[in-house]
Amino acid sequence: MSSKPPLETAFERALFRSRWLMAPFYLGLVIALALLLVIFVKELIYYVPQILAFDGASMSANDGILAVLTLVDLSLAGNLLLIVMFSGYENFVSKLDIDESETDRPPWMGTVDFSGLKMKLIASIVAISGIQLLKTFMNIGRAGYELNPDEAFWGVVIHLTFVVSGVLLALMDWLSAKTDKH
Incomplete structure (x- = not known):
């Protein structure tokens, strides 16, 4: 038996159960993943005829690479959504009750x-x-594409900010793991 007052115990139970308020967020991410799939399919339908065209409107190698990068980009965003959905749900709401023998888990x-x-x-x-x-860099020098130097500069700055943030997060995790051992 707990020596806590009943009010405190009731508050803690309510606080613990409030984690279920996150469940609709994860359902929203499932919907976002479906929307991302629609965008992916639309992009794929747009690019396939251009790649298969044998006339002058056919896609160049650089255009093909840009098309593939667009699809990879969308795929990475989808992977990101899955990671956040599964890990977030399991870490903050409840363990997924899926058969452990599930071969595609x-x-x-x-x-x-x-x-x-x-x-x-x-x-x-x-x-x-x-x-x-x-x-952005692959489009430099292409006909009909005007490079915006400010946009390119800020793209590099933002990317480097993400890279440095990632390195700092990894360093903090590494330091935290080293500290936990003491």
Whole structure:
């Protein structure tokens, strides 16, 4: 039996159960993932005829690379959503009650803690930012594309900010792990 006052116990139970208020957020992320799929399919439908065209309107190699980078970018954003949905739900709401013998269960499910979630999140953001920056650089010198030097500069600054943030987060996690051992 707890020696706490009943009011305190009731408050703590209510506080603990309030984690379920996060569940609609994860449902919203499922909807966002479905919307991202729609965008991915629209982009794919847009690019396929251009790639397969054998006339003068056919896509160049650089355009093909930009198209693939766009699709990879969308895929990374989808992966990011999945990581946040699964890890966030399992870390903050409830464990997913999925049969452990499930053969297609990702091996990282149930093992990614908040620190790991931060690292996966920043790694995905850095990758997405890098792809956007690469698209900008690949368009330099193309007909009909006017480079905005300020936009390119700020793209590099923002990307480097993400990279430095990722390195600092990793360093903080490493230091924290070293400190926990003492």
